[in-house]
Amino acid sequence: MRKQYWWILIIYILMQLSGLAGLPLLYAIGITNKVASVEGFVIWSLLSFAAALIPILILSNRIKEYPFPTSEKSAPLVAIGWIFFGVFLSFFVQAAASAIEVNLLKVDPNSENTTQLVEVAKSFPVFFLVFTIIGPILEEIVFRQVIFGSLYTRFNFLISVLISSFIFGIVHGELEHLLIYTSMGATFAFLYVKTKRLIVPIATHVAMNTFAAVVMLFSDKLEELQKNLQHIFLC
Numbered sequence: 001m002r003k004q005y006w007w008i009l010i011i012y013i014l015m016q017l018s019g020l021a022g023l024p025l026l027y028a029i030g031i032t033n034k035v036a037s038v039e040g041f042v043i044w045s046l047l048s049f050a051a052a053l054i055p056i057l058i059l060s061n062r063i064k065e066y067p068f069p070t071s072e073k074s075a076p077l078v079a080i081g082w083i084f085f086g087v088f089l090s091f092f093v094q095a096a097a098s099a100i101e102v103n104l105l106k107v108d109p110n111s112e113n114t115t116q117l118v119e120v121a122k123s124f125p126v127f128f129l130v131f132t133i134i135g136p137i138l139e140e141i142v143f144r145q146v147i148f149g150s151l152y153t154r155f156n157f158l159i160s161v162l163i164s165s166f167i168f169g170i171v172h173g174e175l176e177h178l179l180i181y182t183s184m185g186a187t188f189a190f191l192y193v194k195t196k197r198l199i200v201p202i203a204t205h206v207a208m209n210t211f212a213a214v215v216m217l218f219s220d221k222l223e224e225l226q227k228n229l230q231h232i233f234l235c
Contacts, residue, residue: 004059005146012142015052019044042124049134060141067149068196079197086191086204097183107176118216132213136205143168143185144192144201161189184235205235
């Protein structure tokens with residue numbers, strides 16, 4: 001694995017763990033009135049995600065020729081077409097995975113993770129930036145460009161996508177919905193390989209999370225629509 005990849009992984013892991021020190025710090029300097037506060041969680045999430053995004057984007061850009069050289073990348077207009085197709089494909093895959101979970105595995109179709117994030121964002125709208133834009137960008141760089149990309153240089157697509165997508169699912173912390181998260185990871189990896197452009201799965205991921213957030217945010221007014229779209233998750 002390239003050294004830039006290792007740095008990306010290290011920065012991402014540090015970002016995920018930074019709250020252990022960051023939340024007490026916010027309390028110590030008087031920004032929050034208690035260590036475990038929603039306000040502190042929002043503030044630190046914004047700070048840590050933004051701080052991680054900048055160096056990760058720089059490192060990602062330095063290795064943009066890897067694992068796919070520019071000569072193999074889809075033309076810009078073709079890539080845009082794949083983004084639109086990717087959104088519809090993602091909806092279909094997520095719906096199919098949700099149907100399997102509900103009907104065969106008897107899993108509750110609602111995502112506690114998605115619900116909690118949206119509830120926080122209702123009180124602090126700026127938090128939407130974390131899980132609709134910054135989060136998906138970081139995840140696609142880490143899980144598709146770095147993890148999947150590294151595996152794909154050594155193994156075939158099936159092995160690479162199974163391993164990277166399984167890790168993607170585990171990291172989301174909802175093991176009961178592992179099938180959905182893994183299938184979405186596989187879908188994003190497929191889009192990455194077909195176009196050789198990371199922007200395609202990034203844009204698709206952003207669109208999916210934004211749509212899911214909007215549906216949950218306006219659930220009171222769109223109750224009937226929400227019932228029909230319970231399989232939509234923030235990835």
